[in-house]
Amino acid sequence: MTVYYQSLSPHEFSVLCPSLVDVYIKAMGYDPAMKNSRITAWRAAVMEKNFHAVLAHNNTHILGVAYGYLGRPEHWWDREVRRALRLQGGASPRQLNILSQYFSVTEIHVSPQAQGKGIGTQLLSSLIAKSQSEHILLSTPEVAGEDNGAFRLYRRFGFEDFVRQMLFAGDERPFAILHATASSCP
Numbered sequence: 158m159t160v161y162y163q164s165l166s167p168h169e170f171s172v173l174c175p176s177l178v179d180v181y182i183k184a185m186g187y188d189p190a191m192k193n194s195r196i197t198a199w200r201a202a203v204m205e206k207n208f209h210a211v212l213a214h215n216n217t218h219i220l221g222v223a224y225g226y227l228g229r230p231e232h233w234w235d236r237e238v239r240r241a242l243r244l245q246g247g248a249s250p251r252q253l254n255i256l257s258q259y260f261s262v263t264e265i266h267v268s269p270q271a272q273g274k275g276i277g278t279q280l281l282s283s284l285i286a287k288s289q290s291e292h293i294l295l296s297t298p299e300v301a302g303e304d305n306g307a308f309r310l311y312r313r314f315g316f317e318d319f320v321r322q323m324l325f326a327g328d329e330r331p332f333a334i335l336h337a338t339a340s341s342c343p
Contacts, residue, residue: 158215160271162279164287165210167203170224173212174199177222184266185298202226202263209287213267213276221267223280227290228261235261238294238334241323252319255336260288262295277310285314285342293339294319299331308333315341 165173178195181187202208205226213221228235239256242248248256262284267276285293297307299322316335323332 161214163212165212170203170210171200176219180222180268181266211280211283220271221276221280223265223284225260225262228259241320255292259292259294260290285339291338293337296332296334299333311335
């Protein structure tokens with residue numbers, strides 16, 4: 158199977174959003190009832206500073222998507238990370254420095270049937286190359302022994318622990334917040 162990667166303009170991303178959210182719901186195992194709220198949130202993301210999106214497809218099906226933008230203290234996700242740091246004893250000076258200027262890999266998902274083929278690697282690499290920030294943050298569900306493709310991908314890219322066992326409102330699963338520097342990523 159030939160896989161094509163393309164950067165999406167904000168308009169292209171908005172138009173494709175319903176199909177992109179379908180990939181997200183399947184990859185994360187979420188309830189399809191959340192689709193409309195996620196479409197709204199994803200479409201709003203195109204207005205963020207340094208928004209970038211990358212699509213993987215085979216000319217017939219969407220195989221994966223990744224997008225992100227510069228993080229800001231006004232974002233819900235940033236506030237949640239800061240709350241988790243407070244609950245875990247407070248942020249270190251290094252963590253505060255990272256939070257002052259980072260690119261948030263907001264979403265990266267590959268269709269379940271296309272996983273394990275290097276698509277996530279290419280999506281993440283393309284997104285980081287466009288990030289224009291030295292610090293990169295992302296979140297991923299915790300799994301026992303970090304035994305899944307997502308953790309293996311992030312560790313290959315040099316991502317290290319930033320916050321572990323974090324609970325987001327609306328999701329009962331704990332998440333890991335991971336950090337890497339753009340210069341350490343392959």
